[in-house]
Amino acid sequence: MRYPRIYFRFIVFTSLLAWCAGFTLNVFTNGSDISIAATPLFNFFYDNVCHQDNDKIISFNGFGFLVCARCTGIYIGAFVASFLLLFPLQKKETPIKIFSLASFLLLTDVLLNNLVFRSYNKISAFTTGIFFGSICLIIVLNVLEKHFLMKAEH
Amino acid sequence: MNPSKQYISPLVCGFGAAVLSIIPGLKPIACCLLVPFAAFFSLYLDQKINRQGEAITSRKAVTFGLLTGLFAALFSTAFDILLTLVTSTNDFVEALPQTEALIRNYDLGLMAEETIKALKVMASDIKDSGFSGLYVVTILFSNLFTNTIFGLIGGLLGMNYLNKKGNKL
Numbered sequence: 001m002r003y004p005r006i007y008f009r010f011i012v013f014t015s016l017l018a019w020c021a022g023f024t025l026n027v028f029t030n031g032s033d034i035s036i037a038a039t040p041l042f043n044f045f046y047d048n049v050c051h052q053d054n055d056k057i058i059s060f061n062g063f064g065f066l067v068c069a070r071c072t073g074i075y076i077g078a079f080v081a082s083f084l085l086l087f088p089l090q091k092k093e094t095p096i097k098i099f100s101l102a103s104f105l106l107l108t109d110v111l112l113n114n115l116v117f118r119s120y121n122k123i124s125a126f127t128t129g130i131f132f133g134s135i136c137l138i139i140v141l142n143v144l145e146k147h148f149l150m151k152a153e154h
Numbered sequence: 155m156n157p158s159k160q161y162i163s164p165l166v167c168g169f170g171a172a173v174l175s176i177i178p179g180l181k182p183i184a185c186c187l188l189v190p191f192a193a194f195f196s197l198y199l200d201q202k203i204n205r206q207g208e209a210i211t212s213r214k215a216v217t218f219g220l221l222t223g224l225f226a227a228l229f230s231t232a233f234d235i236l237l238t239l240v241t242s243t244n245d246f247v248e249a250l251p252q253t254e255a256l257i258r259n260y261d262l263g264l265m266a267e268e269t270i271k272a273l274k275v276m277a278s279d280i281k282d283s284g285f286s287g288l289y290v291v292t293i294l295f296s297n298l299f300t301n302t303i304f305g306l307i308g309g310l311l312g313m314n315y316l317n318k319k320g321n322k323l
Binding site: 044050 | 216245307
């Protein structure tokens, strides 16, 4: 049981690594030739999952991520959580209260940033995104492991 | 239960997500949460319609999530095709000159030239007839890939939330 779980988590981790590499490539390679060439294709792909509004994108040295601050937070949060879950810890289910809290904070931030305040706060969007993304990953992984790995064991 | 009626809620929610995704001004707010929320809502609707007190199984959550994502992808591709057909332009055509300039700026050789050529063929097809087969295939695959994954995530989160909430009541 232990080995398949580790393999499964490793697959999730590498998938998230690939997903995060796609939208951060531009920034981490400082606009290398390959990242510039790949940007139109990646933009087209990430356009499905994010509005990619220029005012809401986090940039470093003139190169921005391909998704907005909130989506960057969600994906980075999920990626970090998937990395931490590679190390065996005492298994504990995430209480629904934490998920509700993460959702509430995220939605409040969405409403405040879009409807109340005039200027978009990238830090709060990124932070609430990280919290929400990591909690979602823990819950989804828990359900998938219960469903697929328990089934395989039986 | 009638099997054909069993998947009505993913169809309705997938359609709803596709409609909402083309409304200008809504996408910046909903962002990547639209399809997961549609999958969550499809499970909730199914519970309400069928008045089942029993817990949602992970099999059902996975099926509903994938189906909601699939329907959302199919409908949003159809809407995109329809809008492109009517207007003979879209975001891709409008952004092409900038994309081309960016690629040319970096002098990437033959591969970049071939990429630009393929992009130009797509853009000229859209401008001339409002339709490009290559463009349709590209957006369909891109929509299917992302929406089904996001739908699946929404379905699993929805199952977790609804089951735990059901246990509390």
